[in-house]
Amino acid sequence: MHARFAPVRDCFHDLLATGRETGASLTIWxxxxxxxxxxxxSRTNAGSGAPTSDAGDGAWRPDTLVNVYSVSKPVAALCLLMLVDRGRVDLDAPVTRYWPEFQTPATVRQVLSHTAGLPAFPVPRPATAIADWxxxxxxxxxxxxxxxxxxxAGEHAWTYGHLVGELVRRVDGRSVGRFLAEEIAGRWRLDLGFGLSEADQRRCADLRYGDPQWPTRVLGEPGSLRARAMGNPAGGQDLAVLNSPLWRGAEMPAVNLHATASGLARLYAGLLAGGVLDGVRLFSQELVAEATRVQYDGPDLLLDRQTRWTLGMQWEPDGSWGMGGLGGSSAWADPERGYTFAYATGRLAEHDRVDELVEALHSVL
Known part of the structure; x- marks a missing residue:
């Protein structure tokens, strides 16, 4: 690591030393x-009874995968956007053109920008439904x-991946997980995916609560849009579900990307370079420009604040675009300052860890 970035390393080590972080990866380009x-x-939750992964010591490794919640959404969106780029999907076509049974009069663009009006699954379902696409x-x-x-807008917290993913499946024939693996992750050498194989599941870090009240706190008021959107299917904040083969092997593309920070930072580096990484072009510059442009600027009914949505990402006032996930993982590109940032954590808590790391980074740029 270049000496210039030592304050970032010191901040990361301090988070671990003080116990505010228990297992994570950080990559910056x-x-x-x-x-x-x-x-x-550590990758493993001491005393959790969960099987340890391939390395018996439980230490976090360069290839350790972890569930990054909503950091998933831009990755799922890129699969559909690749089909847009290839001329197989029209952003302003009604969803019914590709998915005839779909009742809501929304366009593909509205689905991608969280304005389609379907922020929650309408029928209460048990945790087993996670595996029933x-x-x-x-x-x-x-x-x-x-x-x-x-x-x-209202963040389509859990439904986003199924709306986007079913459009991918209807047009291409492959599931969004397989499409991601074959068309994007494989070609750009990104260590991330939906619907993990048994071998990849053995590399996963166990999630753990930074605070036992975390699952209750993140759902908000019972009966609220937030609680309805994030509590169905059941189990999305329950460690027994999140650390299980059911969750890791399923495709819940809004929230269950399992990734390394290095894989996420590489992905954003390719987007920041206009759709090309290591000489491999996956997206046209025009597509990247449209995908990262603000499509909606106004109140978000689920987040309960003003939000700027691009086609799958949040756009911040400093011009950066990307996505944070419930629990503290985050990944984005900052075109103005010329960097991409990815943090992947197993400790479900707030985003203050990322805030401090970014402060250290900005102090040296």
Whole structure:
């Protein structure tokens, strides 16, 4: 690591030393090159009874995968956007053109920008439904929208991946997990995926609570849009589900990408370079420009704040674009400062860890 970035390394080590972090990876690219690549802490939850992964010591390794929650969404969106780039999907076509059973009069663009009006699965389902793609997409196809599509945004917290992923499947024939593996992750050498194989599941870090009240706190008021959107299917904040083969092997593309920080930072580096990485072009510059442009600027009914949505990412006032995930993982590109940043953690807590790391990074740029 370049000496210039030592304050970032010191901050990362301090988070581990003080117990505010128990296991994580951090990768930063600057000016087109990786400049920070750190891992630390433990992959396994001591006393969890969960099987340890391939390395018996339980230490976090360079190839340790971890569930990054909503950091998943831009990755799922890119699969559909690749089909847009190839001329196989029209952003302003109604979803019904590709998915005839779909009842909501939303366009592909509205689905991608969280304005389609389907922020929650309409039928209460148990945790086992996580593995039933046809059931959950069928629920969405038959649902009535909660607002006029395009009129307002509300993060499609759990439904986003099924809306985007079913469009990919209808047009291409492959599941979004397989499409990601074959068309994007494989070609750009990204260590991340949906619907992990048994071998990849053995590399996973166990999630753990930074605070036992975390699952209750993140759902908000019972009956609220947030609680309905994030609590169905059941189990999405339950460690017994999250650390199970059911969750790791399923495709819940809004929330269950399992990734390394280095894989995420590479992905954003390719986007920041206009769709090309290591000489391999996956996206046109025009597609990247459209995908990272603000499509909606206004209130978000689920997040309960003003939000700027691109086609799958949040856009921040400093011009950066990307996504944070429930529990503290985050990945984005900052075109103004010329870097990409990815943090992947197994300790479910707030985003203050990332805030401090970014402060250290900005102090040296």
């Amino acid at each position: 600057y000016d087109g090159h990786p400049v920070v690549d750190l891992i630390g802490g 046809a059931l959950l997409t069928g629920d969405l196809a038959a649902a009535d929208p909660e607002w006029v599509p395009g009129s307002v």
